Amino acid sequence: MTDITPLAIDSWAAPCSAQDQAAAVAALEAGNVLLLPQLDFPLHDNERGLYFQGAGVEVQGKNISLNLADHSVRGSSADAAELAVLRDMMVRFATLSRTLVHGLLPGYLATVEQGRTSFRPVEVAGRPSSWRQDDSRLHVDSFPSSPTRGKRILRLFTNVNPHGEGRHWRLGGSFEDVARRHLASLHGPLWGSRQLLAMLGITKGPRSAYDHYMLQLHDRMKADSDYQSSADQRSCEFAPGSTWMVYTDQVPHAAMGGRFAFEQTFYLPVAGMRDPAHSPLRVLERLMGRELV
Ligand SMILES: O=C(O)CCC(=O)C(=O)O
Ligand SMILES: [Fe+2]
Numbered sequence: 001m002t003d004i005t006p007l008a009i010d011s012w013a014a015p016c017s018a019q020d021q022a023a024a025v026a027a028l029e030a031g032n033v034l035l036l037p038q039l040d041f042p043l044h045d046n047e048r049g050l051y052f053q054g055a056g057v058e059v060q061g062k063n064i065s066l067n068l069a070d071h072s073v074r075g076s077s078a079d080a081a082e083l084a085v086l087r088d089m090m091v092r093f094a095t096l097s098r099t100l101v102h103g104l105l106p107g108y109l110a111t112v113e114q115g116r117t118s119f120r121p122v123e124v125a126g127r128p129s130s131w132r133q134d135d136s137r138l139h140v141d142s143f144p145s146s147p148t149r150g151k152r153i154l155r156l157f158t159n160v161n162p163h164g165e166g167r168h169w170r171l172g173g174s175f176e177d178v179a180r181r182h183l184a185s186l187h188g189p190l191w192g193s194r195q196l197l198a199m200l201g202i203t204k205g206p207r208s209a210y211d212h213y214m215l216q217l218h219d220r221m222k223a224d225s226d227y228q229s230s231a232d233q234r235s236c237e238f239a240p241g242s243t244w245m246v247y248t249d250q251v252p253h254a255a256m257g258g259r260f261a262f263e264q265t266f267y268l269p270v271a272g273m274r275d276p277a278h279s280p281l282r283v284l285e286r287l288m289g290r291e292l293v
């Protein structure tokens with residue numbers, strides 16, 4: 001069963017002890033959630049005004065996202081002045097997240113890449129979606145249009161809910177158990193399909209065999225109602241003012257309720273891990289008896 005490992009860190013930028021650094025990498029790579037119950041992301045008054053009191057800014061999808069490469073913001077209908085506030089807030093979260101990852105996980109420094117940043121002001125419970133996009137079903141993350149070719153997906157969340165409301169998740173069992181359960185129902189890619197998807201611009205670069213199987217695993221998990229209800233699982237609540245990190249490509253998770261959270265995605269090559277044997281890529285390769293490049 002997935003454990004939640006707490007660490008008493010209350011600053012994004014203060015130096016971390018060697019003991020905390022060792023505990024953090026061990027917990028994450030073993031497939032646990034690393035919880036920093038005292039690490040909050042303080043908001044400025046104008047940011048609070050925009051999002052928490054009154055009208056707010058309309059959100060187009062399930063979240064608002066920031067591309068750090070050009071500081072472009074997607075998914076909000078904010079006007080120019082509001083957009084500037086929104087962008088500053090998200091850039092600040094992205095910068096603090098990177099500082100924390102570098103300080104707490106120094107072994108990742110040389111290879112970790114920062115991905116998109118998101119702000120999630122929409123209530124998760126009751127959000128309409130297709131079963132495939134329904135994150136209230138247990139799943140491991142795999143992005144249809146962004147193949148990782150085996151790179152790890154490490155995500156950091158902070159709950160900034162101003163009304164005292166937690167963010168509610170379910171957590172499933174180990175990646176290996178989930179992979180074993182669904183392995184027989186996964187089938188190989190159609191010849192040429194992965195190249196075609198990339199040529200048509202549907203995927204950013206070609207999917208590897210790993211991406212193909214991970215997407216299927218994501219879909220099988222969400223479609224399997226017996227797995228959803230009877231699999232080993234636990235409920236948990238992340239309190240406002242807390243931060244948590246988890247390898248979401250490895251740990252089955254489902255978001256059940258809550259609003260107002262930030263999220264930062266990082267990518268890490270398997271070779272950058274302290275123990276690559278824990279990666280979904282290596283576990284799948286071992287179970288399938290072949291390389292998934
Ligand atoms: O928004 C959340 O709390 C997590 C949703 C989720 O499953 C994800 O972003 O991968
Ligand atoms: Fe997810």
